[in-house]
Amino acid sequence: MNNDIKEVLYSEEQIDHRLDELAGVLTAKYQDKNPLVVSVLTGAMIFTSDMLKRLNFKLNVDLVDVSSYDGADSTGQVKLVSDLKSDVNGRDVIIMEDIIDTGRTLKYLVQLFKDRGAKSVVTCAMLDKPDRREVEIEGDYVGFTTPNEFLVGYGLDYNNLYRNLPYVGILKRAVYAN
Ligand SMILES: O=P(O)(O)OC[C@H]1O[C@H](OP(=O)(O)OP(=O)(O)O)[C@H](O)[C@@H]1O
Ligand SMILES: Nc1nc2[nH]cnc2c(=O)[nH]1
Numbered sequence: 001m002n003n004d005i006k007e008v009l010y011s012e013e014q015i016d017h018r019l020d021e022l023a024g025v026l027t028a029k030y031q032d033k034n035p036l037v038v039s040v041l042t043g044a045m046i047f048t049s050d051m052l053k054r055l056n057f058k059l060n061v062d063l064v065d066v067s068s069y070d071g072a073d074s075t076g077q078v079k080l081v082s083d084l085k086s087d088v089n090g091r092d093v094i095i096m097e098d099i100i101d102t103g104r105t106l107k108y109l110v111q112l113f114k115d116r117g118a119k120s121v122v123t124c125a126m127l128d129k130p131d132r133r134e135v136e137i138e139g140d141y142v143g144f145t146t147p148n149e150f151l152v153g154y155g156l157d158y159n160n161l162y163r164n165l166p167y168v169g170i171l172k173r174a175v176y177a178n
Pocket of ligand 2: 069102156157
């Protein structure tokens with residue numbers, strides 16, 4: 001598995017350190033609130049669980065499953081595979097994402113939760129790849145701004161592989177190029 005990785009971009013230690021910083025900022029902001037933390041499956045599950053342990057305020061957790069990638073290619077269509085169990089009406093919502101790439105997934109979810117009456121919607125993404133953006137959206141809280149490479153590990157997959165790597169790495173082109 002590690003042989004398929006061209007370069008480790010963010011090590012476990014770097015990720016741990018950055019998550020401490022991000023969680024500190026969110027903890028200060030939400031101290032007196034009770035937000036709903038929404039994890040975007042499947043990619044954000046590791047990021048979300050590592051962040052949750054660091055968030056020191058009252059919160060609820062829910063999951064939404066959306067999908068738009070076929071291998072390393074964006075299909076351009078965001079599909080809601082499985083919806084939240086919670087009602088977001090009147091809630092402060094924090095969306096936890098692994099990566100913002102074209103921006104379509106996050107834009108879709110922010111709009112969906114606003115349409116459902118959320119009081120506020122903020123986004124927290126471990127990775128942001130601004131060079132690939134196709135729709136207008138910025139992450140409110142971002143761990144790392146990444147180069148325009150296909151990344152795997154720490155939740156991110158290629159054909160549902162590599163999610164279990166403890167670091168974020170660049171996948172060798174030979175693995176996914178036709
Ligand atoms: O900014 P975008 O271009 O929309 O890309 C970002 C989304 O792509 C990936 O999800 P994917 O659709 O691959 O599903 P997965 O999380 O189940 O792997 C990733 O987890 C983000 O949710
Ligand atoms: N695994 C993976 N999924 C993505 N979805 C959007 N961008 C990426 C990426 O760089 N890697």
